[in-house]
Amino acid sequence: MKIAVFSVTLIDYSIHEAMRIAKQIGFDGIEIAGREPHLSSTTSAPRIREIRSVADGLGLEIPAIGAYVGGFSTASDQECQQAYSDFERILEASGVLGSDMIRVSAGGPTAFLAQDYHYAKSAHWLKKCAEAANAQGKKIVLEIHNNSLVETVESGLRLVGMVGADNMGLIHDAGNMYITDTDYGRESVIQLGNKMFHVHVKDEKRIAEAGGPGTFSNLTKHGTEKFMQCLLGEGAADHQPLFDALKETGYSGWLSLECFAPLPAYERLEHDFNKVKQMLGRARVQSTFETAK
Template sequence: MKFAAFSGVFMAHSIQEAMKLTKKLGMDGIEIAAREPHLSSTTSTPRIQEIKALAADLGLEIPVLAGYMGGFSTASDRECEQAFSDFNRLLEIGGELGSSMIRVSPGGPNAFMAYDYHYAKAAHWLNKCAEMAQKLQIKLLLEIHNESLVETVDSSLRLLKLTQHDNIGMIHDVGNMYITETDYGRDSIVNLDKHLFHVHVKDEIRVKEAGAPGTFLNLTHRGQEAFLQSRLGEGEADHQPMFDALKEVGYKGWITLECHAPFPAYERLNHDFQAVQKMLSKE
């Protein structure tokens, strides 16, 4: 397995500083959040070349560009066309940076509120994205995420069955799945099977109300709930069964750490990286 830092954790830093801190952490690569000030579909060619050169100098890979475009299931046709255009530009950037995966959003609403037409529309546009990505041998990533069509393994497979390309797969995310209250242990890894393309790691905990640093609100099957972003071991999302399952199935892909707990960015990622290594070392 290879480890990457999520540049979104370092949004208070420039992308250059984020890359240097990732190297200092001892990670293999950086997953770049595709939004400014780090990177976007409007980023200039000289800055892309600068990022590429710095990655080479640091010996860092850029396996994933974490796009925020999409939302196809509920967007208008014009909005979908714009998202598709933005995706194609990010695809070009990914090819230049040597990225093998790009994240897109299928859209919402929560899976338990969605209808067949939401899945059908998302699949239509995802197929278009996947067809373009396939030309560059790049994989399309959908993140198992609360408040989306793909907030469980079952709803993820429901959408994937409507797609026509084998370069579309899932990001497993225990933190998100904890929020949804869906299984995120061994069965979730085994059931995703060949559709497991990537892994995100972060911890969360339910709290009584939002407002304090690191807290946020989310719509779940219970209604609006409050959560606190936490460092691994300080929240309620138990990652050990997931890591055990990754070893069991022989997962050889990337794991991105994206802790957003209210601590300095380097400190929280360093804490989580050490925690992950301990979990992986357990027999």
């Protein structure tokens, strides 16, 4: 497994400075956020080539573009067409950057409130994205994310199944799945199987009141809940069972870190990078006896 940083955690820096920080900490790559000042559908071709040149010079791979395009399920037809056009430009950029995966948003509402027509409309446009990406040898990834159609393994697999494209899969995100209050350990990895294309890593915990730095509110199946963004290992989303399962299943893809704890960027990212390496070192494969218990 290789470790990348998701550049949205460094959005206050230029993409050049973000890559320099990633290299200094020791990351293998950088997942580029598809929003300015890092990258967008309006980024010029010369600037995209410059980003690739800087990454190559630092020895950083760019495994994915975390694009902020899509949202098809609740958008008008005109808005969907514009989102698809934006996606096409990001797809073109991915070829220059050497990125294998492009994240696209399925849209909302949160899965426990969604209707069949939300999934049907999203699937229609996502299929167009998948077909265009497949023609370029690229993959589309949907992030398992609270407040979206894809907030659990089950809802994610439902939508991916409706699209029916081999090059479309899911991003496992234990932090998001903790918020949703759905399984994010071994069973989630087994259930996703070969549809788990990518993994995001961050930690959070439930709190009584929000309002301070790093806190936020979110609608879940339990109502409006409050959360705190934490350093890995200091929140309530235990990632060790996930890492154990990744080792057990032979996952050889990327882990992309996106810590938003209210600390200086270098400090929080360096902590999570070192913590992930420590936890991967402790990862172990379950024995047949343990699995059967």
